[in-house]
Amino acid sequence: NAxxxxxxxxxxxxxxxxxxLLCAQDMNHEYMYWYRQDPGMGLRLIHYSVGEGTTAKxxxxxxxxxxxxxxxxxxxxxxxxxxxxTSVYFCASSYGTGATDTQYFGPGTRLTxx
Amino acid sequence: GQQLNQSPQSMFIQEGEDVSMNCTSSSIFNTWLxxxxxxxxxxxxxxxxxxxxxxxxxxxxxxQFGITRKDSFxxxxxSIPSDVGIYFCAGSGRPxxxxxxVFGQGTRLTINP
Numbered sequence: 001n002a003x004x005x006x007x008x009x010x011x012x013x014x015x016x017x018x019x020x021l022l023c024a025q026d027m028n029h030e031y032m033y034w035y036r037q038d039p040g041m042g043l044r045l046i047h048y049s050v051g052e053g054t055t056a057k058x059x060x061x062x063x064x065x066x067x068x069x070x071x072x073x074x075x076x077x078x079x080x081x082x083x084x085x086t087s088v089y090f091c092a093s094s095y096g097t098g099a100t101d102t103q104y105f106g107p108g109t110r111l112t113x114x
Numbered sequence: 115g116q117q118l119n120q121s122p123q124s125m126f127i128q129e130g131e132d133v134s135m136n137c138t139s140s141s142i143f144n145t146w147l148x149x150x151x152x153x154x155x156x157x158x159x160x161x162x163x164x165x166x167x168x169x170x171x172x173x174x175x176x177x178q179f180g181i182t183r184k185d186s187f188x189x190x191x192x193s194i195p196s197d198v199g200i201y202f203c204a205g206s207g208r209p210x211x212x213x214x215x216v217f218g219q220g221t222r223l224t225i226n227p
Binding site for chain 2: 107
């Protein structure tokens with residue numbers, strides 16, 4: 001099992017450019033999550049999905065879109081990147097079995113927007 | 115939104131020392147989690163707490179879910195070099211369904227050999 005993988009690992013964008021971050025999991029997890037991590041602020045939830053074809057907003061969804069067309073993949077899109085979106089992005093997944101559910105995190109994507 | 119206050123922000127200790135860090139919240143949580151993050155990696159779950167007053171150990175790590183459900187602490191005994199990293203607390207308000215976790219700011223642990 002590879003667990004949770006993220007593509008790419010690093011990316012530099014210019015303001016206004018678009019890009020898609022890919023998250024893949026091979027654990028047959030129902031739930032998937034996208035977080036961003038900024039210095040001194042811990043991780044904050046952007047969007048999440050409770051199953052194929054579903055998405056929902058998290059704490060900081062503005063400027064991002066997501067899609068879950070396949071159960072194993074969760075895509076995070078930036079339509080028009082801004083310097084404020086410079087951050088490290090983490091994807092996580094979980095079985096979705098209730099209160100004792102455990103989220104497993106990917107290795108992260110470091111994004112810089114110039 | 116909800117916020118967790120984690121302290122201290124950083125710690126510099128000698129190998130073999132015990133470590134203590136804590137998290138407080140203005141809101142009640144039903145689940146408290148403690149994660150460790152190594153450089154260039156995602157967070158890894160260390161301990162999960164699901165009941166107020168619960169005390170749980172994982173090797174040299176011990177964590178407690180506060181009685182008020184608004185705080186939690188993590189202790190590491192007899193620290194070793196591989197304990198170096200950033201430790202995060204996280205809370206979840208929902209007893210089931212998608213765990214929309216709220217994270218603390220992290221405690222960066224540095225160990226002098």
